[in-house]
Amino acid sequence: MHLATEALVDDLRRYLVGQPVPEILSLLADHFPGTASFSTSFGLEDQIITHFIFENDLPIRVFTLDTGRNFQETYSTWNKTLLRYEKPIEVFAPQTASVEKLLRQKGPNSFYESIENRKECCNIRKVEPLARALAGQKIWVTGIRAEQSANRQTMHPAEWDAAHQLIKVHPLFDWTWEQCWDFAQKNGIPVNPLHQQGFVSIGCAPCTRAIKPGEDFRAGRWWWEDQAAKECGLHATAAHQGLDPVVEKLPA
Numbered sequence: 001m002h003l004a005t006e007a008l009v010d011d012l013r014r015y016l017v018g019q020p021v022p023e024i025l026s027l028l029a030d031h032f033p034g035t036a037s038f039s040t041s042f043g044l045e046d047q048i049i050t051h052f053i054f055e056n057d058l059p060i061r062v063f064t065l066d067t068g069r070n071f072q073e074t075y076s077t078w079n080k081t082l083l084r085y086e087k088p089i090e091v092f093a094p095q096t097a098s099v100e101k102l103l104r105q106k107g108p109n110s111f112y113e114s115i116e117n118r119k120e121c122c123n124i125r126k127v128e129p130l131a132r133a134l135a136g137q138k139i140w141v142t143g144i145r146a147e148q149s150a151n152r153q154t155m156h157p158a159e160w161d162a163a164h165q166l167i168k169v170h171p172l173f174d175w176t177w178e179q180c181w182d183f184a185q186k187n188g189i190p191v192n193p194l195h196q197q198g199f200v201s202i203g204c205a206p207c208t209r210a211i212k213p214g215e216d217f218r219a220g221r222w223w224w225e226d227q228a229a230k231e232c233g234l235h236a237t238a239a240h241q242g243l244d245p246v247v248e249k250l251p252a
Contacts, residue, residue: 045143
């Protein structure tokens with residue numbers, strides 16, 4: 001029996017409550033063979049999910065977006081992850097022609113000049129490559145946690161992503177930063193050294209800084225912009241609209 005995607009999302013939300021992360025990921029791998037992907041930026045949360053996928057040999061595709069502006073510490077963490085697990089991580093980079101055009105017309109730091117320019121850069125370096133990475137997929141696993149920002153507290157552990165026409169699942173949604181850090185330390189998971197320098201959310205080097213005591217988790221991203229909800233376009237909240245039938249009902 002096939003149900004509307006909205007009903008499937010509701011089923012997933014109920015099922016995810018209180019479930020261990022390995023069981024969540026196993027369920028997704030079993031019910032969406034070949035169409036479940038996880039995107040990593042090598043931050044703490046993503047490293048934990050990568051650990052669960054690789055340690056359990058789960059058939060969930062792991063990929064990353066190399067924007068070309070990442071911190072060297074991020075590249076080092078990437079390399080340590082490959083050495084630790086000896087599993088492949090797919091890479092999606094921005095279109096060369098688009099980057100060259102942007103740099104030719106606006107220079108290397110246009111994102112500081114306006115929100116429009118910043119979103120243009122994010123679109124070229126992150127949003128468009130992500131669309132290619134998720135093409136044909138049904139499940140997108142992320143490291144989003146509710147604690148990360150006020151905007152993300154309005155999200156759910158499972159939700160419909162209208163932009164990419166798939167379901168997003170956040171296995172660590174209810175985890176705290178302390179839980180993540182403790183788990184990583186106990187399991188010898190490679191951790192980006194920037195975390196120990198006050199970086200809790202790590203993106204492109206020109207657009208990320210360490211946060212100050214008492215600041216929001218996302219305060220270090222695009223800090224020159226005075227906005228409560230700062231997203232690059234990868235995780236914009238979307239309503240459940242225009243839903244199509246997909247797969248069979250999952251356990252409630």
